[in-house]
Amino acid sequence: MLLAKGRPMQQDPVTDATDLMESFAERTGLRGGGDPRRRYLWTDAFAVRAFVGLHRATGSESWLSDAVTLAGLVHGVLGRHRPDSPRKGWLSGLSEEEGARRPTAGGLRIGKPLRERLADEPLDERLEWERDGQYFHYLTRWMQALTTLAVATHDPTWNLHSAELGRVALRAFAFVPPAGGTPHLHWKMSIDLSRPLVRSVGHHDPLDGFVSLLTARAVHRRLRLDPLARASIAASGLAVDAEIEQLRAMTARGGPWGTTDPLGIGGLLEASATIASLVGEGDASVDALLHTLLADAHRGIDVLASSPFLSRPIEVRLAFRELGLSTGIRSIAGVRSAISAHPQRFGSPASLAALRARLEAMEPLERMAAQIESLWLRSDAQASEIWNSHRDINGVMLAASILERCARGSAVSSVP
Numbered sequence: 151m152l153l154a155k156g157r158p159m160q161q162d163p164v165t166d167a168t169d170l171m172e173s174f175a176e177r178t179g180l181r182g183g184g185d186p187r188r189r190y191l192w193t194d195a196f197a198v199r200a201f202v203g204l205h206r207a208t209g210s211e212s213w214l215s216d217a218v219t220l221a222g223l224v225h226g227v228l229g230r231h232r233p234d235s236p237r238k239g240w241l242s243g244l245s246e247e248e249g250a251r252r253p254t255a256g257g258l259r260i261g262k263p264l265r266e267r268l269a270d271e272p273l274d275e276r277l278e279w280e281r282d283g284q285y286f287h288y289l290t291r292w293m294q295a296l297t298t299l300a301v302a303t304h305d306p307t308w309n310l311h312s313a314e315l316g317r318v319a320l321r322a323f324a325f326v327p328p329a330g331g332t333p334h335l336h337w338k339m340s341i342d343l344s345r346p347l348v349r350s351v352g353h354h355d356p357l358d359g360f361v362s363l364l365t366a367r368a369v370h371r372r373l374r375l376d377p378l379a380r381a382s383i384a385a386s387g388l389a390v391d392a393e394i395e396q397l398r399a400m401t402a403r404g405g406p407w408g409t410t411d412p413l414g415i416g417g418l419l420e421a422s423a424t425i426a427s428l429v430g431e432g433d434a435s436v437d438a439l440l441h442t443l444l445a446d447a448h449r450g451i452d453v454l455a456s457s458p459f460l461s462r463p464i465e466v467r468l469a470f471r472e473l474g475l476s477t478g479i480r481s482i483a484g485v486r487s488a489i490s491a492h493p494q495r496f497g498s499p500a501s502l503a504a505l506r507a508r509l510e511a512m513e514p515l516e517r518m519a520a521q522i523e524s525l526w527l528r529s530d531a532q533a534s535e536i537w538n539s540h541r542d543i544n545g546v547m548l549a550a551s552i553l554e555r556c557a558r559g560s561a562v563s564s565v566p
Contacts, residue, residue, distance in 0.1 A: 163552045164207045166527060170549040171200050174542060180219055189227040190261040190542065194220055195291040197546040202302045203553030217299055221308065224292070225253035228261055231341065232282060235265070241342060254315035257284045257322065257343055258292060266341050283347045284339045289319045290358035297369050306373040309366055313388045316363045320393050332403045333396070354407065354417055356400035361421045363390045363397065368433035401439065408446040410453045413471040416478030418447040423484035429495050430488030436497045444508050451515060460521055464534050469526045473547040476519035480554035482512055523551055
């Protein structure tokens with residue numbers, strides 16, 4: 151079996167990822183040709199991650215340059231109003247100069263093909279999937295991409311953009327239910343963040359926000375150890391403690407986190423890996439959340455494994471959802487690494503033993519990740535209509551999953 155480029159299936163993983171990301175860069179205008187305005191926030195967040203992963207795997211600065219170029223394009227396109235909107239300029243309403251300096255101050259559009267629903271338009275649930283707006287869980291993915299870019303470039307500016315995005319998103323999406331109590335998060339907001347477009351609540355959104363801001367705070371502390379960074383940014387430049395505590399309260403109230411959606415399970419596993427990394431680096435304290443996330447994710451995978459999940463025909467499968475799961479499974483290695491490096495930071499002997507037992511029980515899951523990657527690396531799979539209808543997001547998520555297999559480093563430990 152050959153890949154689309156005529157090479158054998160499952161060649162060297164870095165070469166596989168290189169092919170996928172070269173193709174994405176050409177299609178979406180990163181290197182001339184294509185359309186640089188062809189931006190979609192979720193896809194581009196994984197693309198930044200994959201570009202940085204290729205930089206780490208190969209040492210080539212060109213991949214890091216691609217990541218920086220892409221981040222700038224995302225801010226310049228999705229941080230501004232749509233071309234078909236009567237409103238122009240930055241979503242934040244800032245001047246051109248100030249908006250360029252703070253591109254995430256108004257949030258970021260999703261990048262959907264259709265304009266957002268007007269305030270007096272009735273909700274069409276099917277059509278809403280294709281309408282623009284802002285998603286909290288897309289914003290947190292972009293926050294993570296910016297933090298990754300800050301670590302790779304040793305430039306704290308990207309991390310500041312991440313923190314500002316987190317503050318803006320929480321302020322806009324949070325609402326107190328009519329009965330009172332802890333705030334919740336709307337699932338989808340208007341482009342200008344003035345009104346909810348979908349009032350339902352994203353199950354994992356508070357968790358994603360909590361983990362993303364914890365990481366941004368940890369990276370900020372690491373970057374400040376660099377004398378150049380310390381000279382260029384004030385120590386008070388990233389103030390997110392209040393937001394972290396607000397999201398911590400939402401997270402404590404949330405759960406159980408269990409789901410049988412493969413993309414959601416992958417997100418739980420990635421959150422687990424990030425929390426473990428932060429605990430291992432001394433930037434967070436271990437608590438019941440890590441145990442709960444791993445247990446809930448494991449249960450969800452067991453349900454999938456007992457179903458026809460991996461035996462369905464290609465035509466009825468969505469690659470990006472499966473690849474979210476495989477990426478999450480690959481990230482479990484980061485939990486193991488953090489515990490091996492700093493076992494004393496993971497609680498009592500009983501707590502540590504329980505974590506190790508859980509991780510041992512999850513080791514066979516690597517086979518599921520390998521099956522998913524192997525299927526979507528096949529040329530017949532990449533020639534299918536279901537692959538090509540989501541080609542950009544499928545390609546970058548496959549690359550991200552492959553590169554996660556190569557190395558899972560701490561989100562903060564590579565900062566000097």
